[in-house]
Amino acid sequence: MERILDLANKHSQKAEVYRIEKDASPACFLGGKLNALEGEQSVSTGLRVIVNGRLGFSSTTHPDEVDGLVQRALESASFGPETDMTFPSVCKNYGKGAFYDERVEGLSLKDIVLTGEEMVDTVKNSFPDVNIEAEVSREIHKISIMNSGGGCVSYEKTIHQSFLNVLLMLPSDRAELEDTRTFTNLTMAPKEMAEMAVWRFKHCGNVSPMQTKKMTVLFTSLGFRGLFVPLFYGLNGELAARKLSLLSDKIGERVIDPRICLSDDPTIPGLPGSCPADDEGVPAYRKPLIEKGVLKGFLYDLQTAYKSGKQSSGNGFKKSSLYTGFSIDAQPNPWPSNFVINPGDLPRDKLIESIEEGIIIDDLMGAGQGNNLNGEFSMSVALGYKIEHGEIIGRVKDVMIAGNVFEIMKNNFRSMSSDVYSEDTLFGRYSVPWIAFDDLTVSAT
């Protein structure tokens, strides 16, 4: 890293090197059986340079490449975006800190296989005929960031990830559930996921006929995926600066129901997006985004903050689009670490009991494909259940919901569960309760 930074410094005004070393061991189950034990032992390096007020970037996964990397970054700086951003001068080695769990590090290949088998068996015991894909992974990440301003941040992080996909083929159609939970520490998540899958499929036997009408809609933490994308667009600092966010210029205004608090929080131990610093070395901290319904701020990385005349909120993460995760060849963009919504006041079961007529939404087809800039969502319900008189009476199919996330959070909010769930989705990571809205139109198609 030092060699790369030294060489880059000779030809640029500012430079920054990012390096991640990964040691991962996933166990993959297909058709309910262990299919492969895999592994990744990688090291990847990214370089950003600022030359004559323009930003250049390149990356490599070759362990020894120096000259080529620097040359490509310098070439791209000749026409890169204009900037005079300052890399942070924080210098700290966090080592194996709050987001490193020795118990995760100590998991053997056998432990990982066993955890996966337990998940599969839990579901199979109740539903012998379902098709199950599962994955359990143990990962260790070592991240180092060094820049020409004297900044140097490094830390290690463990990842324990579990994934479950259950497909139930029914006489006329099928029900499918997909769930990924990731923690930096060892948790009971795999077991809970399998138990929740059983709970869900117990309600899938009957199909409840539906007619188009207004009713209560309860989004589970999985179903929240469909609301997350338009919500994130509204809180993206770059879109706010370009006046493309619906929330631009609304800081200090009440934008949603006062019972809802939404923050970006990378400090909570265990949550998958937690880290001591973002991918630009900016120290991570908790930011209230919407507090008691009032808009408090937006998410910024260094470049977005520079262009908008703001400070980075420590949300520069190397992810290039909604549909891709971390990537070494992505430049930092403003993304959430962990989106966190406060718990409500009713246990999950009581929340369901309180609903006279409504649906529970677990999974959606078309999440993220609405007009996200306008806060709009329009999705068909892939997995959902009908509630009548406080009881789940069966599964719903061929229904759609549409609306505007900010309008329903302002005008239709009903209540939230007192238990919160952390989900790791392609779009982003969040920890939220189940959230109910009144009087949403549910369309039968």
Place this chain on the structure above:
Amino acid sequence: MKSILKQAVAESRADFVEIRLEDTAKAGVSFSGKDLKKAQSTRDYGGYVRALINGSWGFVSFNNPDKLREFVRAAEERAVAAGKGSVRLAPVNPVEDSVELTIDPKDDPRNVSLEEKVALFRRMSNSILKSSPTVISSGANYVEDERRIFYANSEGTCIKMHGFWGAGGVSAIGRHENVVQSIYSGFGTRKSWNDIAQAEMTLDDLCRDVSDLVKAKPVEGGRYTVILDPRLSGVFIHEAFGHLSEADNVTDNQKLLNQMTLGTRFGQDHFSVLDGGTLTDERGSFKYDDEGVPSSMTYLIREGKLAGRLHTRDTAAAMGEQPTGNARTINYRFSPICRMSNTFIAPGPHSFEQMLEGISDGLYVVGGGSGNTSKGLFTFSAERARVIKNGKLGGWIRDLTLSGNVFETLKDIDMVGNDLQRSRSGGCGKSVGARMQYPLSVSMGSPHIRIQNVLIGGR
């Protein structure tokens, strides 16, 4: 390099072992309106070892081939820890070969500097933006990969492959009152920069179409006779049917497997669907797949009946069928899985005019095709459509989705055009377990097709 790989596979004690090394030079340019979002070239270098012991796979990916022996051991260790499994490999003949680039030496895209590439896409994005007051935003993007692969396995196969893929797209986003619409056009090449540069000549059509579209009426939902243009029809056949032909999608699903019994009638006599990597210089073309199996051309549906499916060596053995050369990985971080290559509906006898005749109330649906499919069900959004009244094309309409059950919809294809076209950009995504492999370079092809009784919804 060849001798190092050969030695490493020879030393392994696994029942079967394969090693892939890969060195990819990537370039990417992206504009949103006037703003340059991305202009970079990067290098992706690494490899994997995959070992089969007692019917279970162990797999390790890495960046540092100096430690190849360690990684072979690590893959073996995983295969052993996985215990006894049921994986078998269908037999294939070992191959030693070297596949060279097929690039045009007079118009080599690699000789065009990143700066020139940025300049072209900047001009295109700006030109769309300035074309009309209706256009509120534009996009222009380009990606290219030049990839060298070394592959060796313990059966004696040893292959070197060198390939190039370039692809781009431009979009125009228009607004009229409260209606916002976008139109996209893609292009690509395996050999010649002019295939990319000529896109600059097509921008007028794009800008005119988006200006028409924002003034179009929204669709009225219902059941229609539709004609799909080759672009949408290609996406349809890839997404709704092609994925069902990937053997790994049916092996663990008895109900789907029954539906996919070879010989079952899927369409009318004039309807055939194929997939194969053997076509010259198409986006999904390759000589050997990522298990070193020669690519082939497979009839998936032949004259209306299910005729074949796509295999890796593993799925071919499990189902007692022949390998088809469809084991593919997007890069060295992933195990090869069963994927499509160039998928297409074979051209039929009908002209576009013949299809229009006899439609009293229908839709000509064009472009787009983002959507979801799952085990036989599909929902697609189309870019736009034109009304068909009494055999004549009318005005544009917008905001439409097509949905249905693929097994029923394929039977309702009553006419197949004679004008096959293939996509030259874009990629396919597929996840196995938790990991998504996207984008894999494939092509999707079709002539115009006519389908009866399609459920059209609004947005």
